[in-house]
Amino acid sequence: MRLRRIVMGHCGATAAIVGVAAACVGLMGAGRTIAQDAAGGASAKAQAAELREPDARYKVDILLVVAHPDDEGAATAYLARAIDEGKHVAVVYGTRGNNGGNEVGTEQAGALGAIREIEARRALATLGIADVWFLGGQDTASQDVLQSLANWQHGAALEQLVRLMRLTRPEVVLTFLPGTFIGEDHGDHQAAGVLATEAFDLAGDPTVFPNQVAEPLRRLEPYLEGLRPWQPKKIYYFPDADREDIFKGKGPSFSVKEISKSSKKPYWRASLDSFRLHETQAKGFVDRLNKMDDAEIEKMMAADGWASDQTFVLGKSLVGGATTDPIFAGIESGAIPFRRAAFSVEAPKGDVEVTLAGPWSFYAEFRAAHQLTHLPHPKPPEIALQEGTTLIVPLWVRNSTGEAREVTLSAELPSGWTVTSGAGKVKVGANQTAGTRVEIALGALSDKAKGRDGVQAVTVRAESGEKSVGEVVMKVELRKKALPE
Numbered sequence: 188m189r190l191r192r193i194v195m196g197h198c199g200a201t202a203a204i205v206g207v208a209a210a211c212v213g214l215m216g217a218g219r220t221i222a223q224d225a226a227g228g229a230s231a232k233a234q235a236a237e238l239r240e241p242d243a244r245y246k247v248d249i250l251l252v253v254a255h256p257d258d259e260g261a262a263t264a265y266l267a268r269a270i271d272e273g274k275h276v277a278v279v280y281g282t283r284g285n286n287g288g289n290e291v292g293t294e295q296a297g298a299l300g301a302i303r304e305i306e307a308r309r310a311l312a313t314l315g316i317a318d319v320w321f322l323g324g325q326d327t328a329s330q331d332v333l334q335s336l337a338n339w340q341h342g343a344a345l346e347q348l349v350r351l352m353r354l355t356r357p358e359v360v361l362t363f364l365p366g367t368f369i370g371e372d373h374g375d376h377q378a379a380g381v382l383a384t385e386a387f388d389l390a391g392d393p394t395v396f397p398n399q400v401a402e403p404l405r406r407l408e409p410y411l412e413g414l415r416p417w418q419p420k421k422i423y424y425f426p427d428a429d430r431e432d433i434f435k436g437k438g439p440s441f442s443v444k445e446i447s448k449s450s451k452k453p454y455w456r457a458s459l460d461s462f463r464l465h466e467t468q469a470k471g472f473v474d475r476l477n478k479m480d481d482a483e484i485e486k487m488m489a490a491d492g493w494a495s496d497q498t499f500v501l502g503k504s505l506v507g508g509a510t511t512d513p514i515f516a517g518i519e520s521g522a523i524p525f526r527r528a529a530f531s532v533e534a535p536k537g538d539v540e541v542t543l544a545g546p547w548s549f550y551a552e553f554r555a556a557h558q559l560t561h562l563p564h565p566k567p568p569e570i571a572l573q574e575g576t577t578l579i580v581p582l583w584v585r586n587s588t589g590e591a592r593e594v595t596l597s598a599e600l601p602s603g604w605t606v607t608s609g610a611g612k613v614k615v616g617a618n619q620t621a622g623t624r625v626e627i628a629l630g631a632l633s634d635k636a637k638g639r640d641g642v643q644a645v646t647v648r649a650e651s652g653e654k655s656v657g658e659v660v661m662k663v664e665l666r667k668k669a670l671p672e
């Protein structure tokens with residue numbers, strides 16, 4: 188009783204009411220000392236106080252980080268298999284998909300987000316996944332990762348993802364490949380990959396969001412979180428690109444036709460049955476499925492590519508192994524030391540230099556900063572855009588000399604495409620880096636029936652003092668429909 192009373196004095200009534208005096212002692216350094224003194228001499232030495240540990244219920248093997256409800260479908264066939272093997276999985280969504288379509292009802296925007304959150308939870312529940320969080324970012328329809336990161340409140344979203352990584356302590360992180368490609372190329376998908384990569388490199392660093400790793404020392408100090416730093420061991424990506432060539436052999440590959448021990452069905456079927464819960468996104472498709480028997484479903488899915496192999500790209504492994512090793516190869520339970528990423532910024536190359544800016548220069552710097560220079564990315568950069576819209580070529584104009592310099596910009600374009608602004612002379616001050624842009628009106632689609640043309644090259648040239656100071660080439664594919672640049 189004496190122990191209880193003393194503890195109450197330090198920790199407050201709540202702990203006493205719920206009857207967890209011992210837990211309170213474990214939490215509070217000062218409380219423990221007093222409690223041991225109170226218990227007195229020999230018995231205190233014999234019985235070491237038990238310190239509380241992180242909540243084991245939330246420790247996972249795999250943390251999946253995606254952007255929208257239904258994105259998890261990119262990995263559910265593999266997740267079903269991993270769960271069969273006893274792995275624990277948690278999922279983080281960047282947004283609630285509030286800008287998506289709605290094939291079921293009239294709800295849009297915030298109301299649609301509220302529905303899609305439940306669809307995601309129900310879809311994951313079919314696989315036995317219940318640990319699901321949403322970062323609360325705004326669904327942002329563009330191909331520009333920087334727009335998505337801005338609209339998700341990058342700093343706040345990263346803080347929450349680092350918190351969730353420290354809470355769930357994943358061995359492996361799975362996410363979208365951070366990069367820009369011809370494909371759906373959704374900026375939100377890319378943002379999920381960027382945040383997951385940043386959190387992978389930061390969650391183990393005790394100086395990052397230190398309030399999360401500090402423990403409350405006093406009563407009424409509810410701002411410190413008592414998490415432990417955590418360094419995940421591997422990060423793998425799945426691309427949001429049309430092309431497959433540059434991802435081959437860059438990571439492990441799995442057949443989704445293997446039969447699940449638990450459901451006795453192939454893993455692609457687990458993925459499909461989970462996807463059926465996203466009715467706002469695919470009601471027509473789900474209605475058709477509901478009228479089919481298993482054999483008809485199998486025939487349709489084979490044609491739609493649901494049964495093709497699932498391939499991941501290895502981002503990095505801190506436990507060694509080969510690129511195409513199975514995901515859990517080399518992973519043993521227990522923490523590994525935090526590795527701070529070494530990073531140096533490349534010095535400017537010439538006196539005056541013009542380079543591609545926007546998401547492309549961001550990704551070049553991002554890959555260097557996170558030791559991901561091996562990640563596949565298209566060379567030259569590529570993008571798919573809607574016919575008749577505008578291509579903006581963002582540029583950095585760097586002048587490392589002590590005098591202002593004049594730079595002349597010009598563009599070489601496919602026939603029928605025209606420069607609407609940005610070509611001609613620009614002046615950049617001494618030791619300045621300035622941003623500019625060349626805007627190009629795109630032509631019309633020639634192959635209307637197919638809905639897309641072959642890729643065509645756009646070249647922007649920069650000259651200063653009659654010599655070339657930069658050449659930016661982009662491959663552009665015209666489509667009937669595409670997200671804005």
Ligand SMILES: [Zn+2]
Pocket residue numbers: 254255257258373376
């Ligand atoms: Zn998505």
